[in-house]
Amino acid sequence: QVQLKESGPGLVQPSQTLSLTCTVSGFSLTSYSVHWVRQHSGKSLEWMGRMWSDGDTSYNSAFTSRLSISRDTSKSQVFLKMNSLQTEDTGTYYCARNYDNYFDYWGQGVMVTVSS
Amino acid sequence: DIQMTQSPASLSASLGETISIECLASEGISSYLAWYQQKPGKSPQLLIYGANSLQAGVPSRFSGSGSGTQYSLKISSMQPEDEGDYFCQQSYKFPFTFGSGTKLEIK
Numbered sequence: 001q002v003q004l005k006e007s008g009p010g011l012v013q014p015s016q017t018l019s020l021t022c023t024v025s026g027f028s029l030t031s032y033s034v035h036w037v038r039q040h041s042g043k044s045l046e047w048m049g050r051m052w053s054d055g056d057t058s059y060n061s062a063f064t065s066r067l068s069i070s071r072d073t074s075k076s077q078v079f080l081k082m083n084s085l086q087t088e089d090t091g092t093y094y095c096a097r098n099y100d101n102y103f104d105y106w107g108q109g110v111m112v113t114v115s116s
Numbered sequence: 117d118i119q120m121t122q123s124p125a126s127l128s129a130s131l132g133e134t135i136s137i138e139c140l141a142s143e144g145i146s147s148y149l150a151w152y153q154q155k156p157g158k159s160p161q162l163l164i165y166g167a168n169s170l171q172a173g174v175p176s177r178f179s180g181s182g183s184g185t186q187y188s189l190k191i192s193s194m195q196p197e198d199e200g201d202y203f204c205q206q207s208y209k210f211p212f213t214f215g216s217g218t219k220l221e222i223k
Contacts, residue, residue: 035212045160045203047212060211094159101207102150104171106159 002026004034004095004107011113012085020080022095022107029053029071033098034078036069039109040091050098051078085114118142118206122215128223129194137218139204141185148208151180151189155200163202164189196222 008020022034029051036048049059049069057069068081078095092111096103119142129135139149147167152160162171164180167187177192191198199222204215 043201043217045205045214045217047214058210062211096159099162100165101148101212102162102165102205103152103160104162106161109159 002097002105004097004105006093006095006107006110008093008110008112010111011115012089013116014086014114016085017081017083018085018089018112020093020095020110020112022078022080024076024078024095024097027097029073029076029078034071035096035098035103036078036080037094037096037103037106038091039094040088048080087114090114117211118145118209118213120204120206120213120215122204122218124218125216126219126221128221129191130223131194131196133194133223134190134192135194135220136191137189137202137204137220139182139187139189139215141187141206141208144184145206145208147183147187148206149180149182149187150205150207151178152203152205153198153200154203160203191220194222 003025005023012018033052035050039045051069051071066082071078090113092109094109095107097105121140123138149167151164154160163174163178168180179190202218
């Protein structure tokens with residue numbers, strides 16, 4: 001069955017770089033796009049970016065040059081890298097499979113705290 | 117960016133009651149709208165896409181409607197398992213944006 005699972009550090013120091021991995025199963029990254037979405041503890045959801053099935057990427061301009069998404073199709077993994085982290089980047093980070101520009105399967109999420 | 121204004125922020129309903137949640141887009145989004153349900157400690161689940169298409173496995177008491185800038189999610193006959201947070205999301209333009217959420221509780 002379709003599964004996505006995020007992994008990465010739970011604590012990152014301010015100004016450092018966040019690196020997260022989304023490992024998928026039950027579908028191919030060359031057939032489906034994968035998105036990254038984050039959620040602040042107050043509820044709001046924010047779309048961060050997308051790894052297209054052809055390897056192209058799209059980003060939310062709110063993250064400008066801080067964000068990078070890549071993949072390793074042989075390992076069925078999508079990676080998120082974001083630098084210059086600040087306290088407002090604290091939240092839960094999800095990867096989600098694309099379905100017609102909506103999100104039909106989500107990972108369990110990984111909680112990231114930015115603090116010294 | 118397209119702003120999605122969701123209302124109400126919270127809602128309390130009795131079992132069996134019919135409820136509606138609204139989402140107003142800052143510009144027309146041509147029915148490129150989804151609704152998600154999120155339970156505490158869990159990831160969001162897709163309920164409705166394309167404004168009115170029910171995702172596979174979602175109970176038929178959930179329905180969506182709307183056009184242009186105004187959309188709504190209806191739950192006919194509230195059930196205990198319907199408690200949670202609900203979000204709308206537009207996919208008309210990048211960046212995709214979400215509403216601020218509605219917390220639905222049982223009265």
